[in-house]
Amino acid sequence: MTAADPATGEVLDLELVPLNIARLNEDELAQSFPSPVQVAGALMIARERISRAPKALEELSAEVKARKRDASLARGKAFVNARKAGFSIADARAYAEIDDTTVAALEAVDTAELALEYGRDLRRTLTTEIDILRSLNANFRAEAHT
16 A cells, blocks of 8 residues: 655555455555545645745746747847848848757747746646645545534
8 A cells, every 4th residue: 555654645655556445444445545634734735836836937937038039139140140141131031040049049949938838737737736635625624523
């Protein structure tokens, strides 16, 4: 069965839950579910983490904007350099898209956008986890009052 630290609720050893639940004794079955203290602790941790989400997403968004600005500057510099080298406007535009500095800047944009999307996904996941933990917490409180 899964072992968890009773103080923090951290999973120490993860095993798959057997499919034949009917053969488990009451103690083994009880170990498969979190305790009320573990649920409350996990809820506090999740709330603390999601409270940092707006600032983190703002920073990630600012990073995307900065990388896009860098990409525009790299593209513009490559265009100007191509024009100075005698390229036509159409050829200079095409060159600006394949210039090494521009390509590296565009890759940095992609990386920053992926980080932002990961941050948004993490926030959605935390929101879902909080909803689940609230439900578990409410169920534990309801059971305690019956």
